[in-house]
Amino acid sequence: MxxxxxxxxxxxxxxxxxxxxxxxxxxxxxxxxxxxxxxxxxxxxxxxxxxxxxxxxxxxxxxxxxxxxxxxxxxxxxxxxxxxxxxxxxxxxxxxxxxxxxxxxxxxxxxxxxxxxxxxxxxxxxxxAVHAATTVEAGAIRMGEQQFQPEARGLQSARGFRALNPVEFALLDALVHSASTPLSRPQLMDAMRRCPGAITPRAVDAAIMRLRKLVEPNPNVPRYIQTVRGQGYVFVPHDSKTPAVLHF
CATH class of the missing domain: 3.40.50.2300 (Response regulator)
Known part of the structure; x- marks a missing residue:
């Protein structure tokens, strides 16, 4: 080589x-x-x-x-x-x-x-990802003090750019594209189908927890990635007036 x-x-x-x-x-x-x-x-x-x-x-x-x-x-x-x-x-x-x-x-x-x-x-x-983060602004989704840049496959904030791994990106991209519409675990598993490793409901839940640590001001009280009882998860846009969803 x-x-x-x-x-x-x-x-x-x-x-x-x-x-x-x-x-x-x-x-x-x-x-x-x-x-x-x-x-x-x-x-x-x-x-x-x-x-x-x-x-x-x-x-x-x-x-x-x-x-x-x-x-x-x-x-x-x-x-x-x-x-x-x-x-x-x-x-x-x-x-x-x-x-x-x-x-x-x-x-x-x-x-x-x-x-x-x-x-x-x-x-x-x-x-x-770094190249896209410095050249792509259109389509960026605001989440508090940072932006999700789909084409850059990462998060941009005043602290810098953070590339998402394949699982994190697949989930966040699916949630953002269905903003305000809950997605079930099977739907999110389908979004992860091209990612490495076994795709299970547990893997979805673990990845959601990681995403919350990345995008939420307080991961214990999610503002953007919320749990919908009996359905799955939903992305609530930054400027949405939708009331908070009860968590379980």
Whole structure:
């Protein structure tokens, strides 16, 4: 495989020293600027001069499982894309990784060539989203102090641009396009049909909770993404006079 044309910065978090070194060596050989650390607790480089473009999150310390590491990554670095490498081939593990904020997920054993392909795919999505965010204003949907930009596939606010992952985008786009009309869980599952991972009512509910954390001033009292008892969820536009819907 030919090296990348630019020095994209990657940061590898992997507890196993040999595997971390081998992976960093391979990525450098592919033209990336790659460095590593044994755990998220040692990843101070995320805030240093490295400023990685993508983080590869592998096996972490016994004190922090992979799902918790995904959650910590997304909470501390809201706009930084990362790919989880799970130690388990279990489907639920991959789904939870994506639900906790991972932009993509692989499981052991994996091909380094496939990892590079997925890194490039994440970078393409991010580049397209950032470009669209700086050029597309028409069609933006206001949600309080931020805007949902469908063509950019993300949220724009005074703090910057936040690209949505495929599941988040599919759900929010479906809700926005049916503003003020409740959508059932099966309808939302249908909107997610092209997203990675198993599509279940539980996955819908988990993704809705994530979206509320992103768009709601108070996720515990949703203003824009509301629950309709016995039906599903509804998007209430920013300037809508529709009264709040009772939650359950």
């Amino acid at each position: 030919a090296p990348t044309s630019s020095r994209t910065r990657l940061f590898v978090i992997e507890q196993d020293t040999l595997q971390r070194q081998q992976l960093v060596h391979y990525l450098v050989g592919q033209g990336f600027d790659a460095q590593g650390a044994p755990s998220p607790l040692h990843a101070s480089a995320l805030q240093s001069d490295l400023c990685p473009d993508v983080v590869i999150l592998g096996r972490t310390t016994p004190e922090m499982n992979g799902i918790d590491a995904c959650k910590r990554m997304r909470e501390q670095h809201k706009h930084l894309p990362f790919i989880r490498i799970s130690d388990s081939s279990d489907e639920l593990e991959r789904i939870l990784s994506l639900e906790m904020g991972a932009d993509d997920c692989l499981s052991h054993p994996f091909s380094p060539r496939e990892l590079v392909a997925r890194v490039r795919a994440v970078l393409r999505r991010m580049a397209q």
